[in-house]
Amino acid sequence: MKSNRPAESRKRIRLLPTLSILAVTLAALGLHGCGSDDAVVATPPPVVVAPPDTSCAVLTDAGSVVVGSGVPGDPSAPEPSSGFRAKNLTSAKTYMVVAANPYASKAGCEVLKNGGSAVDAAVAVQAVLGLVEPQSSGLGGGAFMLHYDAKTKKVQSYDGREKAPAAATDTYLRYVSATDLTPPKPVVTAPESGASFNLLRQSGRSIGTPGAVRMLELAHKDYGSLLWKDLFNSGITLATDGFPISGRMADAIAGSRTLLQTDPEAAAYFLNADGSAKTLGTVIKNPAYAVTLATIATTGANALYTGPIAQNIVNKIKMASGGNPAFAITPGLTEMSDLANYQAIKRDPVCTTYRTYWVCGMGAPSSGGITVAQTLGMLENFYMTGLKPTAIDGNGGKPTVAGVHLMAEAERLAYADRNVYIADTDFVPLPGGSPEAMLSKTYLRNRANLIDFNKSMGTAVAGVFPGPKLGVSATEGHGTTHITIMDKAGNVVVMTTTIESGMGSFRMTNGFLLNNQLTDFSVLASDTIGPIANRVQGNKRPRSSMAPTLVFAQANDGSMGDFVMGTGSPGGSTIIQYVAKTLVGVLDWGLNAQQATSMIDFGAANSVTTNVGGEHPNVNIVAPVGGIAGDSDPLVSGLRALGHTVSVASQSSGIGTIVKTQKSGATVLEGGADPRREGLTLGDTFKP
Numbered sequence: 001m002k003s004n005r006p007a008e009s010r011k012r013i014r015l016l017p018t019l020s021i022l023a024v025t026l027a028a029l030g031l032h033g034c035g036s037d038d039a040v041v042a043t044p045p046p047v048v049v050a051p052p053d054t055s056c057a058v059l060t061d062a063g064s065v066v067v068g069s070g071v072p073g074d075p076s077a078p079e080p081s082s083g084f085r086a087k088n089l090t091s092a093k094t095y096m097v098v099a100a101n102p103y104a105s106k107a108g109c110e111v112l113k114n115g116g117s118a119v120d121a122a123v124a125v126q127a128v129l130g131l132v133e134p135q136s137s138g139l140g141g142g143a144f145m146l147h148y149d150a151k152t153k154k155v156q157s158y159d160g161r162e163k164a165p166a167a168a169t170d171t172y173l174r175y176v177s178a179t180d181l182t183p184p185k186p187v188v189t190a191p192e193s194g195a196s197f198n199l200l201r202q203s204g205r206s207i208g209t210p211g212a213v214r215m216l217e218l219a220h221k222d223y224g225s226l227l228w229k230d231l232f233n234s235g236i237t238l239a240t241d242g243f244p245i246s247g248r249m250a251d252a253i254a255g256s257r258t259l260l261q262t263d264p265e266a267a268a269y270f271l272n273a274d275g276s277a278k279t280l281g282t283v284i285k286n287p288a289y290a291v292t293l294a295t296i297a298t299t300g301a302n303a304l305y306t307g308p309i310a311q312n313i314v315n316k317i318k319m320a321s322g323g324n325p326a327f328a329i330t331p332g333l334t335e336m337s338d339l340a341n342y343q344a345i346k347r348d349p350v351c352t353t354y355r356t357y358w359v360c361g362m363g364a365p366s367s368g369g370i371t372v373a374q375t376l377g378m379l380e381n382f383y384m385t386g387l388k389p390t391a392i393d394g395n396g397g398k399p400t401v402a403g404v405h406l407m408a409e410a411e412r413l414a415y416a417d418r419n420v421y422i423a424d425t426d427f428v429p430l431p432g433g434s435p436e437a438m439l440s441k442t443y444l445r446n447r448a449n450l451i452d453f454n455k456s457m458g459t460a461v462a463g464v465f466p467g468p469k470l471g472v473s474a475t476e477g478h479g480t481t482h483i484t485i486m487d488k489a490g491n492v493v494v495m496t497t498t499i500e501s502g503m504g505s506f507r508m509t510n511g512f513l514l515n516n517q518l519t520d521f522s523v524l525a526s527d528t529i530g531p532i533a534n535r536v537q538g539n540k541r542p543r544s545s546m547a548p549t550l551v552f553a554q555a556n557d558g559s560m561g562d563f564v565m566g567t568g569s570p571g572g573s574t575i576i577q578y579v580a581k582t583l584v585g586v587l588d589w590g591l592n593a594q595q596a597t598s599m600i601d602f603g604a605a606n607s608v609t610t611n612v613g614g615e616h617p618n619v620n621i622v623a624p625v626g627g628i629a630g631d632s633d634p635l636v637s638g639l640r641a642l643g644h645t646v647s648v649a650s651q652s653s654g655i656g657t658i659v660k661t662q663k664s665g666a667t668v669l670e671g672g673a674d675p676r677r678e679g680l681t682l683g684d685t686f687k688p
Contacts, residue, residue: 092683098656107234127235135252141499150490160215162208170525204332206516289511368547377444396599401638423533431465473522480570494548577603597672614648
């Protein structure tokens, strides 16, 4: 039917649908039409101010502070040695890094922010730690890493432990040679007593072939996202521009001042021209380290294992006087072939169940994973939930006497097995040829039955397994650091890295210190019981206690489910105690990541001494009249009443923990950095 409307009206009606679509489009763009139907005028969109990006920054009452900014609140500003500085729980949405120094945490966080993987971040963190925390780890040391692939739900462990040179014999640390049956030099005489003793770690015999860089390269080939060459920029910039010496580094320099003078290169870097130690806050530059990082970035790990840098490492290991002819030093027997032949290894992790969880740790040559698993396996037979700390605060509250007693006794039994049976399994197999026998639920239940609720056993005896009798060795150093990282994809890295004792062997080349890792071997090849598993052998890796640990929920079918937490710590043989108390703190006692990390350090190796960290504000170390330190503290006095010989000496853990949890209906990462060190937790900040 023909319309009776005028043509003009019909034209306007035909325009309406077009105008309607335009109006909807404009509305979707935040614009609005106005005026007649024949005209559409757009108004500018409202100005939207984006919230400040607080990723990789520290939130304070005054706003966010970026590490290295120099403004008030900057956590990288040099501080005295930490002692115990309470730290707040940090929450993040999708990625997080906990490292032992703010500069290192920032380097890792920036990599994660830019889409890098957890392994990418670990490379960047280690490159910076070797500069700002050289006393603990670096290019001249070794490392163990566990990696969790969120896509495949696979846990892979990486062994970057140092190795003895091929020429090493079982008397390598005991005698100069087969014809010179004197201990490796230097040998010094104590002025007070006149007694002589040898500084084994200062001899070339203490230095193992470094493994950390090879290990990181291997892991990066498997799980790296960003280019290898782009992961060293933070370290290169800091080494070139300089950074202020922190309290822990300053103390390490001061404590090693005399021994650093053995090596002119180390002395020139760490000491002033008059031989005094460089102090807290001194801005220090390391151009040689910058060149080394740039070379590794460009040519890969081979830069450290072949060519001029490798030759310099060998030369330093063979150093015989350190420029002082009157100060004899026994050289090591490392050759260029030892470095060229070094390989990092992918190994199977040690994974066991603990209540409703799976706990994965590092296997031999580290004793950490097995010893932590044995400790948990014994504790599984007790109702630990009912023994949680009292007066729980941000620092973890006050552990109960019964809780500490049970954990210390379980650790004594676990360390007893560690000291006898665990070594480099490429040379000495575990009982039964795998961790299975030592981690059997039945075996650990029988071991747990040896624990008396009312009395400490003092010193435990190792369990008995079929096979030849072995001797006992309990050696370990303390120059170590730990890193825990989660990336946006949910992949996780826990890595503990070390140069052994603080300042390693005191020898420096190309801007980094060399380790003294071979002192983790037993000096003796055997004792009255039998051969020692952890004796020196050519190309063997010394036993460690490093215990990077991953925890997962147990799925309904008993398999490994979702990621729950990652943790680890430095601390020599006490690493096992630090990690065990953190795991129990979260899994049994319901503490958050910071509370479990901050909680009083306690535990025991296989000796009569039980540690209760007296540096913690929740421990009273004041000696009452007629008493000894700690007698006024109910935890300490309660343990002593059970026969424990309690030490309240300060502990030096450096725990770094990430826990995946729920907050305000959202999945959140919570991180804890140890208040006993300078560590920092950073990520993409979460605010409920």
